[in-house]
Amino acid sequence: MAVDPAYFAEMEARIPRGGVxxxxxxxxxxxxxxxxxxxALYAWLIARHAGGTFLLRIEDTDQERxxxxxxxxxxxxxxxxxxxxDEGPDIGGPVGPYIQTQRRDIYxxxxxxxxxxxxxxxxxxxxxxxxxxRARGGGKDVVKYxxxxxxxxxxxxxxxxxxxxxxxxxxxxxxxxxxxxxxIFGEISVDNEELEDQILIKSDGLPTYNFANVIDDxxxxxxxxxxxxxxxxxxxxxxxxxEAFGWDVPVYIxxxxxxxxxxxxxxxxxxxxxxxxxxxAGYLTEAVVNYVSLLGWSPGGERxxxxxxxxxxxxxxxxxxxxxxxxxxxxxxxxxxxxxxxxTPEAFHAAAEPWIRQxxxxxxxxxxxxxxxxxxxxxxxxxIPEKVDFFDALPDxxxxxxxxxxxxxxxENCREALLFTLxxxxxxxxxxxxxxxxxxxxxxxxxxxxxxxxxWPVRVxxxxxxxxxxGATEICAILGREESLRxxxxxxxxxxxxxxxxE
RNA sequence: GGCCCGGUGGUCAAGCGGCUAAGACACCGCCCUUUCACGGCGGUAACACGGGUUCGAUUCCCGUCCGGGUCACCA
Numbered sequence: 084m085a086v087d088p089a090y091f092a093e094m095e096a097r098i099p100r101g102g103v104x105x106x107x108x109x110x111x112x113x114x115x116x117x118x119x120x121x122x123a124l125y126a127w128l129i130a131r132h133a134g135g136t137f138l139l140r141i142e143d144t145d146q147e148r149x150x151x152x153x154x155x156x157x158x159x160x161x162x163x164x165x166x167x168x169d170e171g172p173d174i175g176g177p178v179g180p181y182i183q184t185q186r187r188d189i190y191x192x193x194x195x196x197x198x199x200x201x202x203x204x205x206x207x208x209x210x211x212x213x214x215x216x217r218a219r220g221g222g223k224d225v226v227k228y229x230x231x232x233x234x235x236x237x238x239x240x241x242x243x244x245x246x247x248x249x250x251x252x253x254x255x256x257x258x259x260x261x262x263x264x265x266x267i268f269g270e271i272s273v274d275n276e277e278l279e280d281q282i283l284i285k286s287d288g289l290p291t292y293n294f295a296n297v298i299d300d301x302x303x304x305x306x307x308x309x310x311x312x313x314x315x316x317x318x319x320x321x322x323x324x325x326e327a328f329g330w331d332v333p334v335y336i337x338x339x340x341x342x343x344x345x346x347x348x349x350x351x352x353x354x355x356x357x358x359x360x361x362x363x364a365g366y367l368t369e370a371v372v373n374y375v376s377l378l379g380w381s382p383g384g385e386r387x388x389x390x391x392x393x394x395x396x397x398x399x400x401x402x403x404x405x406x407x408x409x410x411x412x413x414x415x416x417x418x419x420x421x422x423x424x425x426x427t428p429e430a431f432h433a434a435a436e437p438w439i440r441q442x443x444x445x446x447x448x449x450x451x452x453x454x455x456x457x458x459x460x461x462x463x464x465x466x467i468p469e470k471v472d473f474f475d476a477l478p479d480x481x482x483x484x485x486x487x488x489x490x491x492x493x494x495e496n497c498r499e500a501l502l503f504t505l506x507x508x509x510x511x512x513x514x515x516x517x518x519x520x521x522x523x524x525x526x527x528x529x530x531x532x533x534x535x536x537x538x539w540p541v542r543v544x545x546x547x548x549x550x551x552x553x554g555a556t557e558i559c560a561i562l563g564r565e566e567s568l569r570x571x572x573x574x575x576x577x578x579x580x581x582x583x584x585x586e
Numbered sequence: 587g588g589c590c591c592g593g594u595g596g597u598c599a600a601g602c603g604g605c606u607a608a609g610a611c612a613c614c615g616c617c618c619u620u621u622c623a624c625g626g627c628g629g630u631a632a633c634a635c636g637g638g639u640u641c642g643a644u645u646c647c648c649g650u651c652c653g654g655g656u657c658a659c660c661a
Contacts, residue, residue, distance in 0.1 A: 110661050145660055210659080225588070225657050251659055268591065277589050277657080285659040292661045316590055316656040339592080345653075374598095377610095381599055385609045404599080407654065411597050414611045424624080460623045470622090490621085523620075538620030550622035557620090 086196050094189070097178055098304040103135030105307045107161070107168070108296070110142045111153030114351045115160040115358050117410060118311065118341040121375045125338060126309040127166045128376075128398040135306075139171035140299060141182045144289045160358045164372050165391045170303075178303045183295050190290035193298050193328075194252045194283055202327035203283060206232040207243050207250045227279045228253070252284040254294075254324065261319040265335040267403050268312075273319050281320055293317055297324045305333055312337040336400060339407045341378050349410055361415075365438065365465030370419040378408040388421055416462040423458060431458045438467035443474050452561050456553035473546045474561065477570055480547035482581035490535035494585070497540035498578040503530075504537060505571050514564045519556035544574025 107123040109115075130137035139161065141154055158173060170176025180186055197203035208216075208231055217226045233255065235243075243250070256279070262272040283294040290298070300308055315337045325332045340348045349355040356364065361371050369390060376394050377387060381402045389397070423431060432454040439450045439457075453471055461467055472478070485497040492500075504526055511522055527537040542555035545567055551558060559567040 108661095112661090142661070206659095213659090227657085249659095271590065273589065279657075282659050287659075289659090291659070296661090311655095312591075313655055313661095319590095337591095340654080342654090348654090377598070379598090383600070385600085387598095387610060406592050408599090409597060411611070414598065417611055420624095459625090487621085520620080527620095534620050536620095542621055546621085548621085552622075554620040554622090 086192070086199050090192060091196065094302055098302060099136070099177060100304065103130055103133035103306050104138065104304050105130040105135065105309060106138045106140050106300070106303065106305050107166075107309075108140040108142050108299070109157055110145065110292075111157065112351075113153035113156055115156055116351060116355060117349050117358070117361075117375055117378075120160065120164065120358050120371075121341055121378060122309055122311060122338060123161060123166055124164070124372065124376055124394075125336070125380070125398075125403070126307070127168075128395055129307050129309065129336070129400060131395040132398045136169045137167070138176060138303065139168040139173075139181065140303070141172055142292060142295065144183050144285075144292060144295055156357075156359070163362075163368055164358070165368075183299070184289070186295070186299070187289060189302070190284065190295055190298055191288065194290070194294070197254070197283070197324075197327060198252065200327060201255070203252050203254050204233055204280075205235070205240060205244075205250045206253045206280075206282075207235075207248050208232060230280060233280070249286040251282045251286050253280040254283050254320065254327075256280055256320070256323060261322055263318050263322045263332070263335065265315070265318070265337050266400050267337055267405055268315065271315070271318070273316075275319075275323075278320055278323075281317075293320060294324070297321050300333060301325070301328070301330050307334045307336060309336045309338065312339045336403065338403060339379060339405060341375075342407045342409045344409060348407075355410070365463035365467075366415065366419050367422045367434070367464075370415065370422040373422070374415045374418040378410060379404050388418070388425075420462040423461065423464075426458070428455060428458065435464060435467055438464045439471055442468040442472040445475050447563070448474050449561055452557075453552075456557055456561075460552050470552050473548050473551065474558075477545075477573065478547040480543070480577075482577055484543045484547070484549055485540055485578065487535075487539055490539040491533065492536060492539050494578055494582050496536065497543070498575060498582065500532075500537050500540045501544060501571055501575045501578065504541060505568070505575065508559075508564075508568060508571065511564075514560065516556050516560040519559050523556060540574065541571065545570045 105126040107126050109119060109123075127137050129135075139157075141157075154172070161168065168174070170178070170181065172179075172181040175181075194203060198205070206228075208228075212231070213228070216229055216231075232250075232253075256275050259275050260272060261275055261278070262270060264270050281293060282291050284290055299305075318335060318337070322332055343349045343353055343355050347353060351357070358371065362368065372391055373387075373389055373394075376389065376398075380398075381404065382389070382397050382399075383402060426434070428451075432451045435454045435457055436450050439453055443450065443453065453474065457467060457470065461470065482494060485492055485494055504523065507522060507526060508519075511518060523537050523541065524534055527534050538555045542551065542558065545555065545558050545562060547570075553561075562570070
């Protein structure tokens with residue numbers, strides 16, 4: 084039971100020194116929400132900006148909440164976002180293992196060390212006794228552990244140990260006041276009276292998050308700890324632990340949460356989107372990363388569009404804000420639209436094609452040409468199917484669509500326009516957008532009409548929709564001669580029926 | 587409830603004692619235009635409140651209010 088100094092010396096020797104080291108340490112719940120992604124992103128950016136090391140560690144000490152294959156989602160999300168790690172469970176590294184359940188004996192050893200230093204003690208209290216203690220806690224809402232086991236004698240401890248009574252190891256909080264420093268929040272100081280003798284090692288022998296975190300961050304040489312602000316209140320306890328071990332305290336960066344609205348954090352429970360949900364909803368990874376980076380951080384200038392690489396260049400911890408940020412899907416839409424517009428036509432076509440094909444089944448239709456019309460007009464890829472459904476099949480539209488005040492169109496003049504346009508279209512040899520446009524504009528000019536007087540009825544006839552990506556001629560060019568002419572004739576028939584019905 | 591933290595337009599935010607208080611999204615209007623978009627131009631809209639400190643407070647201090655976090659053998 085005596086601690087072995089050589090063991091600790093060896094562990095210390097493994098710690099990489101010099102250079103920035105950050106980590107992302109999720110617990111595998113099978114869900115990577117936007118807040119998690121942002122935390123990972125900031126940790127990654129801090130490391131990359133400094134030319135340091137970024138590592139991934141899986142915190143799976145809660146046996147009751149284990150989710151099958153949950154780590155896969157994390158690996159996948161990180162990889163897709165470009166948040167590459169230099170060390171981690173899948174690729175190893177100098178301070179492994181990187182999965183907490185595989186480090187079990189490490190925590191045990193360090194807990195023993197604390198025991199020997201007199202900074203921790205064994206507690207044999209049962210759940211029942213604890214519950215009782217809280218129950219008779221008087222009028223207080225919250226009751227700290229009463230240190231019932233703090234003063235057990237060696238003999239008593241021995242006796243209980245021999246009897247096989249389960250126990251936990253608790254941190255012994257000293258008297259006084261603890262002050263710690265956070266890059267974002269500055270100096271924070273609390274009275275140790277507020278701190279409980281928290282459990283370090285659970286009765287199942289596994290460490291609590293709080294303990295494992297301190298041990299791992301130290302043994303893995305983490306220089307900058309990035310985590311959510313919900314850990315701000317336990318930071319003093321961490322400091323006390325570092326002090327007890329005689330270790331240097333890392334730089335703390337506590338980030339305020341990403342909110343779904345003014346009162347609630349983004350959460351799985353509320354159905355808020357995970358990274359993968361956003362991708363499935365038609366968002367681009369670049370846009371998500373870009374937008375998320377700006378939720379609670381500002382580069383200072385007026386520029387907002389940044390690639391991951393550019394973010395790594397300009398990222399500065401000082402730009403992280405103290406207050407929570409509400410996730411605004413509308414603004415994400417804007418970033419997505421910007422990233423879509425920035426794509427090459429080829430890249431956009433590749434990304435858009437599956438979405439186009441959701442509603443455009445006819446293999447003869449040119450998805451590249453359709454994509455070209457779409458690129459400036461969609462915010463999310465998921466906007467696409469609804470916008471292009473008319474290519475496949477003309478919807479059963481209402482002739483009221485033909486009447487447009489701004490275009491000065493009526494049922495009658497639309498019928499007239501289609502009637503004089505139809506034979507010209509039938510005679511047109513070059514069925515390209517340019518030729519179609521030249522023809523229709525000439526037809527309008529010959530009659531001293533605004534282009535819209537001809538374009539509008541043709542566009543309505545070939546699309547059957549109020550608005551479309553692309554105008555009359557672009558749609559005709561994509562539909563092809565036969566289908567376009569068929570739809571124009573159909574339009575004439577519909578107009579005649581509508582006019583007859585009106586009379 | 588105790589303790590900790592926060593509070594600039596609807597949202598994200600710049601600001602760090604002296605500004606007509608940036609910019610972006612959203613919204614509205616105009617222009618462009620073969621629809622819708624894109625683009626261009628313009629507009630509405632904010633320092634939670636009350637005390638100090640100061641020649642001068644959005645900026646510093648105190649209080650109030652509001653909001654968040656935390657007080658587990660969860661992370």
